[in-house]
Amino acid sequence: MSEPPVLLSTDRDGVRTLTLNRPHRKNAIDPALWSALAEALRRTADDRSVRALIVAGAGDAFCSGADIGAPDLRHPVYRMRALTDVALLLRELPIPTVAKVAGVAMGAGWNLALGCDLVVATPESTFCQIFTKRGLTLDLGGSWLLPRLIGLQQAKRLALLAETIDAGQALELGLVTWVVPGTDIDAFTDELGERLAAGPPVALAQTKALLDAGAETAFRDALAAEARAQGLNFATADAPEAYAAFAQRREPRFTGRWTAPRRGPEHAATSTENGA
Structure with missing residues (x-):
């Protein structure tokens, strides 16, 4: 056995x-x-x-x-x-x-x-x-x-x-x-x-990382890290989903899906020409 x-x-x-x-x-x-x-x-x-x-x-x-x-x-x-x-x-x-x-x-x-x-x-x-x-x-x-x-x-x-x-x-x-x-x-x-x-996976991961690092991070550095993390959150489908769920009085369905717009070749060329 x-x-x-x-x-x-x-x-x-x-x-x-x-x-x-x-x-x-x-x-x-x-x-x-x-x-x-x-x-x-x-x-x-x-x-x-x-x-x-x-x-x-x-x-x-x-x-x-x-x-x-x-x-x-x-x-x-x-x-x-x-x-x-x-x-x-x-x-x-x-x-x-x-x-x-x-x-x-x-x-x-x-x-x-x-x-x-x-x-x-x-x-x-x-x-x-x-x-x-x-x-x-x-x-x-x-x-x-x-x-x-x-x-x-x-x-x-x-x-x-x-x-x-x-x-x-x-x-x-x-x-x-x-x-x-x-x-x-x-x-x-x-x-x-x-x-x-059921929570937003990207936001939870970043929240955990921010808190773990916070005890050893200067306040200025913590603010900068928070700003970077929030930028990533806004690039997922979870923040808009949370707002929509609130407006519709339902529970949100978080996926962590990435929704940031991708720049195509035409946009990239225009940005380069404009010095962006």
Whole structure:
């Protein structure tokens, strides 16, 4: 009998769900799962039919971190490269991403959730930057993500003490976007994915990029980036569609289709003659 896949991938109405599938290990990520995650994220980045991504865990846990008990004879440099690939691929996805956290999210598992744009948890969810209890330091982007999300002092508290916090504390700190009952999390996250997938894909991608860059960008540079992004938005069918839908009192149907007029040879010649 063959082993079940370590990662499940399902698509529905433009929403892709990647489910870590090692419930017997609370979805701890072994080398095979790191590899499968990286490949799935690459495919997602190249698939324009996918307009939102949900990351979830099978069973009663989201992810208990890297499976440090799994045999791996590679040099640590190469082992860490697998983590780096996943962290970068997830952060650089041009579509909205959601972590569905039911149960524990520890170490790299918590940072995998924090690498998503939005985090949905249940009251039973627990979180821990467990690294120092294992004689290790933060990875999967935790040292970059935590200070930006909650400030340096609280980040040091969580990382140095490796405290376990509940969903209420995580929500108060700003590390969780919503806390919903466990019986409702599937329906809530499905609806959230549908809402994101129904949005204007070009505008959402640029909004995500602007916000990600904003923390490290001067105000003048942020304004310039916003102006460039808005120009691209006006060149799609989505802005006119939004105005038409508002006037017609209906929901807009966003496609991200490019509609900027193309200059033909005659127009180009005229522009050149006029010095344009």
